[in-house]
Amino acid sequence: MNPRLSSVFETARAESRAALIGYLPAGFPDHRSSVELFHAMTDAGVDAIEVGLPYSDPLMDGPAIQEAVSMALEAGTTTDVVLDIVEQISGHGATALVMSYWNPIERYGVQRFAERLASAGGVGVITPDLTPEEAGPWSAATDAFGIDRVFLVAPSSTQVRIDTVTSATTGFVYAASTMGVTGARGQVSSAAPELVARVREATKLPIAVGLGVSTAAQAQDVARYSDGVIVGSAFVNAILEATDLAAALRAVSKLATELSAGVRGEA
Amino acid sequence: MTINRVEIDAAAEALPGHFGPYGGRFVPEALTAALDELDAAFRAAMTDPAFAEELSSLERDYTGRPSIMTRAHRFAEYCGGAHIYLKREDLNHTGSHKINNVLGQALLTQRMGKKRVIAETGAGQHGVASATAAALLGLECTVYMGEEDTKRQALNVARMKLLGAEVIPVTTGSRTLKDAINEAMRDWVTTVDRTHYLLGTVTGPAPFPEMVRTFHSVIGREAREQILSLEGRLPDAAVACVGGGSNAMGLFSGFMDDPSVQLRGYEAGGDGVETGRHAARFAAGTPGVLHGARTYVMQDEWGQTVSSHSISAGLDYPGVGPEHAWLHDTGRAMYEAVNDDEAMNAFQILSKTEGIIPAIETAHALAGAMRLGQELGPDAVIVVNLSGRGDKDVETAARWFGIPLGDRE
Ligand SMILES: Cc1ncc(COP(=O)(O)O)c(C=O)c1O
Numbered sequence: 001m002n003p004r005l006s007s008v009f010e011t012a013r014a015e016s017r018a019a020l021i022g023y024l025p026a027g028f029p030d031h032r033s034s035v036e037l038f039h040a041m042t043d044a045g046v047d048a049i050e051v052g053l054p055y056s057d058p059l060m061d062g063p064a065i066q067e068a069v070s071m072a073l074e075a076g077t078t079t080d081v082v083l084d085i086v087e088q089i090s091g092h093g094a095t096a097l098v099m100s101y102w103n104p105i106e107r108y109g110v111q112r113f114a115e116r117l118a119s120a121g122g123v124g125v126i127t128p129d130l131t132p133e134e135a136g137p138w139s140a141a142t143d144a145f146g147i148d149r150v151f152l153v154a155p156s157s158t159q160v161r162i163d164t165v166t167s168a169t170t171g172f173v174y175a176a177s178t179m180g181v182t183g184a185r186g187q188v189s190s191a192a193p194e195l196v197a198r199v200r201e202a203t204k205l206p207i208a209v210g211l212g213v214s215t216a217a218q219a220q221d222v223a224r225y226s227d228g229v230i231v232g233s234a235f236v237n238a239i240l241e242a243t244d245l246a247a248a249l250r251a252v253s254k255l256a257t258e259l260s261a262g263v264r265g266e267a
Numbered sequence: 268m269t270i271n272r273v274e275i276d277a278a279a280e281a282l283p284g285h286f287g288p289y290g291g292r293f294v295p296e297a298l299t300a301a302l303d304e305l306d307a308a309f310r311a312a313m314t315d316p317a318f319a320e321e322l323s324s325l326e327r328d329y330t331g332r333p334s335i336m337t338r339a340h341r342f343a344e345y346c347g348g349a350h351i352y353l354k355r356e357d358l359n360h361t362g363s364h365k366i367n368n369v370l371g372q373a374l375l376t377q378r379m380g381k382k383r384v385i386a387e388t389g390a391g392q393h394g395v396a397s398a399t400a401a402a403l404l405g406l407e408c409t410v411y412m413g414e415e416d417t418k419r420q421a422l423n424v425a426r427m428k429l430l431g432a433e434v435i436p437v438t439t440g441s442r443t444l445k446d447a448i449n450e451a452m453r454d455w456v457t458t459v460d461r462t463h464y465l466l467g468t469v470t471g472p473a474p475f476p477e478m479v480r481t482f483h484s485v486i487g488r489e490a491r492e493q494i495l496s497l498e499g500r501l502p503d504a505a506v507a508c509v510g511g512g513s514n515a516m517g518l519f520s521g522f523m524d525d526p527s528v529q530l531r532g533y534e535a536g537g538d539g540v541e542t543g544r545h546a547a548r549f550a551a552g553t554p555g556v557l558h559g560a561r562t563y564v565m566q567d568e569w570g571q572t573v574s575s576h577s578i579s580a581g582l583d584y585p586g587v588g589p590e591h592a593w594l595h596d597t598g599r600a601m602y603e604a605v606n607d608d609e610a611m612n613a614f615q616i617l618s619k620t621e622g623i624i625p626a627i628e629t630a631h632a633l634a635g636a637m638r639l640g641q642e643l644g645p646d647a648v649i650v651v652n653l654s655g656r657g658d659k660d661v662e663t664a665a666r667w668f669g670i671p672l673g674d675r676e
Contacts, residue, residue: 056440056571057445057557057558059295059448059452059558060295060453062453070439070440102293103556103572104569104570107553107555107568107569108569108570128295129293129295131293131296133279133291133292134279134291134292134293136278151296152295152296152297154297154300155297156298156299156301156460157299161299176295176296179297179457179458179459180297180456180457181453181456181457
């Protein structure tokens with residue numbers, strides 16, 4: 001069985017580094033290429049894979065991920081395709097979690113989704129637009145099937161909110177580094193270290209920072225104060241800029257290798 | 268189909284901001300603090316006599332409220348001879364009901380110390396109303412509008428610009444209202460510390476549905492009083508078109524506790540519900556989550572939103588206000604679809620019988636009144652919310668009826 005999220009973070013801590021989590025929308029640019037791209041991430045040292053479930057109205061995403069998601073949808077990526085991809089990459093040794101807006105999960109069936117994900121080998125789900133208040137049935141389903149459920153905190157979260165969110169969360173806490181949508185940025189927001197410090201007061205769970213991390217130097221910096229570094233748009237951009245699948249695979253491997261050095265303080 | 272209750276959180280239903288299983292807040296955590304702040308500002312304002320005074324003086328001296336109620340004798344001949352009364356929201360400043368909500372939220376924006384508002388718009392009426400209030404109160408204003416809608420509502424784009432607002436055409440997705448809301452949400456999550464999202468209808472995360480309904484409830488309060496004095500009794504039905512559903516909630520709220528008054532909402536049937544090209548959420552949608560709330564959504568079996576279609580930009584939206592979803596399921600209100608051609612027929616009839624050119628959105632309600640009048644007969648009293656005037660639609664209507672537009676195109 002592949003490592004659960006908790007052991008991914010334990011391993012990283014034992015090696016005095018942060019874990020590297022890489023995101024791509026599933027089915028981007030198409031079903032088969034997508035599997036190869038995820039394999040390339042795993043092979044180049046990405047510790048956990050965030051498999052995006054493409055959704056028609058990705059209102060937390062910036063232009064790069066929006067474009068990738070609409071390509072994935074046009075290529076016919078359904079929830080069943082996403083689960084198939086999770087199964088294939090888990091078979092390849094990846095620790096895979098799904099990142100999904102809430103409606104596709106609710107439509108699929110909350111219990112059914114948790115059950116199918118668990119049997120595909122997936123270990124967790126990040127739900128960026130589900131708040132703990134609305135998550136009762138989801139908590140029951142994820143508990144029943146041993147799936148971690150990851151909620152987000154943001155720089156605007158009050159301490160009370162941080163307590164609410166962290167006590168509903170399992171696996172790790174996703175700290176959104178900035179007020180905004182996904183996308184590569186020149187600088188990781190200065191709000192991130194302060195947010196991580198506030199979350200530490202509320203929980204012993206590992207904390208991973210996402211939104212706007214795109215380079216090895218940024219990963220190295222974020223790794224100093226967090227337990228995990230999440231990179232998405234930079235992988236998407238690398239693929240969008242590539243002329244063919246071979247070039248995309250090379251670009252993804254290169255970026256993953258660099259980021260992996262970054263989280264080890266070797267950028 | 269009704270909702271699968273097993274997988275809905277019974278505990279969440281009891282929380283504020285829910286209408287049975289509908290409504291709630293499905294938003295990025297980054298927006299939670301702003302929604303809490305808005306909720307607090309709204310509740311504080313509702314108990315503050317100074318706010319009530321400020322809002323009602325703007326309604327009186329700026330909007331021109333109360334709006335009148337007009338008996339439509341000649342139009343009634345097409346409605347089975349029923350007594351038809353038009354609640355004239357078209358006579359409000361800026362030409363539709365939208366200004367009611369906008370003034371309320373713009374005053375709240377000031378109270379929260381924010382200097383910028385953003386808005387989405389479909390038909391452009393909400394965008395125009397937002398740009399107007401921003402000009403009046405000295406706020407910066409950015410309006411997101413689907414590129415498709417900027418074409419069919421070009422006049423309103425020009426109006427917004429004349430009023431000093433920035434209009435951003437949205438080129439993602441179906442390039443209509445749904446996508447404009449996505450873009451507005453993306454802006455808001457980035458700028459929320461200084462920006463208020465002036466949402467234009469009774470959709471979105473709590474507290475928007477309740478707040479927007481509250482600011483439109485003046486329509487129902489006035490209408491109830493007016494019809495009692497004109498007819499000496501309550502109406503048999505209150506009728507409105509339903510895009511997101513704000514003008515309908517405003518009218519319905521006045522009669523909610525009068526069980527003898529039927530509440531009738533008309534959504535856009537587009538080319539016909541059977542063609543798939545429509546915006547009939549109740550006829551062809553299923554419960555789901557869109558833009559921050561659980562409600563009826565046009566979606567496929569995977570939960571992907573399906574594009575809506577309607578000749579009316581203001582009704583061309585695949586979701587609907589969550590309170591309407593609950594009124595639908597409980598049976599308190601009834602919803603039917605009206606196709607483009609039936610709406611345009613009503614548009615023409617009202618224009619020629621009463622000398623009132625309605626908005627195409629509103630024409631859906633008028634078509635509904637024509638059906639309902641036939642059903643209820645000549646003794647029936649029906650109040651129709653005339654939500655807006657048709658100036659913005661003259662070009663679309665001229666094209667529909669084959670009226671030449673001079674040397675343009
Ligand atoms: C005149 C008019 N009526 C109705 C609507 C639909 O909105 P709602 O359903 O929120 O009243 C619009 C929206 O643009 C409008 O301009």
